[in-house]
Amino acid sequence: MTFLEPLSFDIVIIGGGAAGFFAAINAAEMAPEAKICILERGKDVLNKVRISGGGRCNVTHAEFLPKELTRNYPRGEKELRGPFHSFMTGDTIEWFEKRGVPLKIEEDGRMFPESNSSETIIDLFLQESKRLKIELLTKRAVQGLQQKNDHWEISTSQENFVAKKVMIATGSNPKMWNLLQDLGHSIVPGVPSLFTFNISDKRIKDLPGVATNAVVKLKRTKLGTSGPLLITHWGMSGPAILKLSAWGARELSDKKNFEIEVNWLPEISSEEVEAELLRLKKENAKQFPHKYAQFELPKRLWQSLLNASGIDAEIRWADLNKQQLEELQQQLTGGSFQVHGKSTFKEEFVTAGGVELKEVNFKTFESKVCKNLFLAGEVLNIDAITGGFNFQNAWTGGYLAAQAMTAL
Numbered sequence: 001m002t003f004l005e006p007l008s009f010d011i012v013i014i015g016g017g018a019a020g021f022f023a024a025i026n027a028a029e030m031a032p033e034a035k036i037c038i039l040e041r042g043k044d045v046l047n048k049v050r051i052s053g054g055g056r057c058n059v060t061h062a063e064f065l066p067k068e069l070t071r072n073y074p075r076g077e078k079e080l081r082g083p084f085h086s087f088m089t090g091d092t093i094e095w096f097e098k099r100g101v102p103l104k105i106e107e108d109g110r111m112f113p114e115s116n117s118s119e120t121i122i123d124l125f126l127q128e129s130k131r132l133k134i135e136l137l138t139k140r141a142v143q144g145l146q147q148k149n150d151h152w153e154i155s156t157s158q159e160n161f162v163a164k165k166v167m168i169a170t171g172s173n174p175k176m177w178n179l180l181q182d183l184g185h186s187i188v189p190g191v192p193s194l195f196t197f198n199i200s201d202k203r204i205k206d207l208p209g210v211a212t213n214a215v216v217k218l219k220r221t222k223l224g225t226s227g228p229l230l231i232t233h234w235g236m237s238g239p240a241i242l243k244l245s246a247w248g249a250r251e252l253s254d255k256k257n258f259e260i261e262v263n264w265l266p267e268i269s270s271e272e273v274e275a276e277l278l279r280l281k282k283e284n285a286k287q288f289p290h291k292y293a294q295f296e297l298p299k300r301l302w303q304s305l306l307n308a309s310g311i312d313a314e315i316r317w318a319d320l321n322k323q324q325l326e327e328l329q330q331q332l333t334g335g336s337f338q339v340h341g342k343s344t345f346k347e348e349f350v351t352a353g354g355v356e357l358k359e360v361n362f363k364t365f366e367s368k369v370c371k372n373l374f375l376a377g378e379v380l381n382i383d384a385i386t387g388g389f390n391f392q393n394a395w396t397g398g399y400l401a402a403q404a405m406t407a408l
Contacts, residue, residue, distance in 0.1 A: 006153065006160035009035045009135075011405050014142050014154070014176070015169035016040030018049055018391055019377030021125040022398030023167055023405075028132035031406035037135035039142060039156060041170075046122045048171070052391070053110070057118030060092045060395070061388040062105045072389040074193070074247045076382030079357050080393065083365075087399045089392060099124055108228075108239075110388050145179050147370055165405045167374040169398070172351035176379060180355060184369045188381040190353030191253035195245045197260070198341040199235035203308050203331075207231045210298045215263040216240045219336065223248050226266050231301075234343060239386060245342070246385045249352040257340055263333045264305070265295050270333045277325050285318035295332070305331040350390060354381040364404035365397050374401040 011027055013020045016038050024038050038045070052058050063069045066084035070077045093103050093111070101124050103111045113120045129136055137158075144155035145166070154161040170176040177187045204210075210231045217224035223244060230238035244260070245252065252258060265273055273295075280294065290313040293302035306312075309327040311320065320328075355375055359368050367373040376397030384390045 006162045007037075009037050009161060009163045011036045011165045011167065012152070012154055012161055012163035013038045013167045013169060014145075015171065015173075015377070015379070016042075016045035016136065016138070017169060017171055017377065017394070018046070019394035019398040020167070020169035021046065021129065022395050023169065023374075023376060023402045024134045025125065025128045025132060026399050026402035027406050028129075028134055030402060032132075034406060036132075037137060037161070038129070039140040039154070039161070040136070040138045041141035041157075041173075043138050045136065045138065046125060049121055049125075049391075050118050052118060053112060053388075055118055056112045056116050057121045058110050058112060058386075058388040058391065059096065059103055059121065060089050060111045060392045062089065062109045062111055064089055069389075069392070072387065073382060073384045073393070074249065075352055076357065076380070076384075076393065079360075079362050080382070080396070082362050083396045083400055087396045091399070092392060092395050095395075096121075096124070099128065108387070142176070142179070145183065147183075147373075152372065165372045165374065167376065167401050167405065168379050169375075169377045169394075171378040172354065173379070177354065180375075180379075183373070185359055185367065186356040188353045188356055190351040191249055192342070192344065192350075193246045193249040193352040193383050194242050194350045194386055195342040195344055196232065196237040197235045197241055197245075197339045198343060199337050199339055201337055203304050203335070203337075204231045204236070207298075207300055207304060208233045210301050211238060212264060212298055212301065213266055214240055215266040216244050217261045217263075218244060218248050218251070219259040219261055221248070221251060223251065229262070235339070236337075243385045246350070246352075246383065249383075252342070256342075257338065260337050260339060262335050262337060264297060264301065264335075265332050268295075270329065273329050273333055274325075277329060281317045281320055281325065285316065287317055288313065289315065289317055289320070305335070308335070350383050351378065352381070352383045354379050357381055363400070365401040366404055374405060376401050 013024050024036050028036050069084055070080050102114045104114050105111050140156040142156050146153050152163045152166045172190050181187050214229040215226045225240050225243035227239035229240040293299040308331050311324050365374050365376050377394045
């Protein structure tokens with residue numbers, strides 16, 4: 001059903017996710033007289049917030065230097081440096097605390113609400129929207145968007161709207177990318193980022209749940225990352241793998257099979273490993289290598305790497321030959337693993353791709369192609385590794401867009 005008279009607003013925000021709500025709430029606080037609405041195509045809002053961090057909502061990351069923070073964005077590193085000088089982690093923490101939602105820092109730097117529940121964040125956004133009289137309209141799929149003179153016309157599945165300013169915060173929605181393309185924007189095609197690796201290899205077959213720090217490299221490229229690596233029933237996951245998948249998203253987009261190299265001893269050099277193995281052979285001559293794990297590795301992983309080096313449980317250190325020691329050193333510091341496919345990392349599904357970054361003014365998050373059109377969050381070709389960084393991009397973009405949309 002279409003109304004003859006379109007509904008009129010000062011600001012229409014398309015997309016009821018993190019960036020959309022953050023922009024709406026801040027805009028309403030900065031300009032209390034402004035008429036603002038959020039249009040969401042689904043029946044629910046803030047779905048990604050709900051499932052992030054295993055239902056705890058990884059709000060941001062405890063990194064307080066803009067330059068260091070930007071290093072977590074495979075796409076958007078250069079562009080976010082300026083915005084992060086205006087609104088970043090410390091501002092995010094203060095924003096939530098002011099509104100009664102204190103955050104806590106975990107050992108790995110990730111930050112969550114003290115309640116440990118994403119519902120706390122969702123409730124806050126919904127309460128603030130209600131208090132500030134922001135209209136929230138669900139089941140409104142945007143079908144058309146065009147600029148007429150000094151205003152925007154938006155047609156949806158239910159009714160039409162006019163607005164002075166429009167912000168698009170629809171994430172990786174191809175339909176909205178198509179609408180933006182029709183308006184003159186260039187779109188970088190979307191490919192998955194943040195995925196785990198499917199690996200069928202006897203070295204890790206019986207080790208699901210084993211975790212340790214490692215350096216992982218994508219063979220035949222310069223790409224490499226470090227961090228905790230988790231062995232799973234289907235292969236490998238954990239921050240080291242997810243980071244590599246993010247940095248290698250474009251390179252791996254059309255590859256089902258590829259090869260990685262894993263260094264299980266990232267803290268020491270290959271030469272130091274060689275020297276330590278020779279010391280163990282000499283000083284622990286009568287002991288069985290299988291009995292005690294070395295290099296602080298998980299015991300089952302150590303034993304598996306011994307087996308892969310041709311060293312069974314009956315062999316003593318003294319009896320290891322040169323070839324076995326060399327093979328063990330290789331397994332410890334540079335073992336090759338064939339990857340046969342990728343699995344989506346369900347908690348934080350992310351897409352690399354979106355609006356070409358040179359078409360956006362990062363002081364305001366306004367489009368350089370269309371006046372009074374603002375873009376924030378993953379609708380842009382910006383994505384981050386796991387750890388709260390994608391949300392920080394949403395908060396920063398939403399806040400600066402709100403500032404610009406309400407400026408006189």
